[in-house]
Amino acid sequence: MELALGELASVVVFFVVLFAALDAPATPANALGYAATAFPLIVGASYWALKWRRLAVPGPALPGAAIFRVARVLGVLLIAGGLVASAWQLAVEPGLGVYPGLVLTVFGAVEHVNYFHRQISPAGRPWTTVLKPGSWPRSHLARDLRRR
Numbered sequence: 001m002e003l004a005l006g007e008l009a010s011v012v013v014f015f016v017v018l019f020a021a022l023d024a025p026a027t028p029a030n031a032l033g034y035a036a037t038a039f040p041l042i043v044g045a046s047y048w049a050l051k052w053r054r055l056a057v058p059g060p061a062l063p064g065a066a067i068f069r070v071a072r073v074l075g076v077l078l079i080a081g082g083l084v085a086s087a088w089q090l091a092v093e094p095g096l097g098v099y100p101g102l103v104l105t106v107f108g109a110v111e112h113v114n115y116f117h118r119q120i121s122p123a124g125r126p127w128t129t130v131l132k133p134g135s136w137p138r139s140h141l142a143r144d145l146r147r148r
Helices: 002-021 028-056 065-092 099-116 140-146
Strands: none
Touching: 002 028, 002 099, 028 065, 028 099, 028 140, 065 099, 065 140, 099 140
8 A cells, every 4th residue: 555655645746846846837748747747656556556455355356457458548648748748848948848847758658668568666676687678577557457
């Protein structure tokens, strides 16, 4: 359950840092960049909460698997939207209205891969193994979505 709460706390921290501490304007690039990062974190929190509950109450491998499959597609759309908005904003007016959003969009893409495809975080492995080709195991969510 700590993983789920940590992911939700990250959503709040990113919001506070972006819009309060940095005082970044709510441009399309920043808003979509924030959404591209917050979305996989919320999906991750939901996944870990369900996994935690599954340990206490036996049942299907992953309740709500169809919702996670839809979320996988929505995440890609948010990332694409963040990239398009960032490219447009860079051409119109580069600065605080685009750079934070672009960074968050890229971070959101990494989180998307980490949750839906490959486990990028070392999870007890030395960081040097993370850099080796083929060393990223399939993510927990990806494995659960493959199970029927």
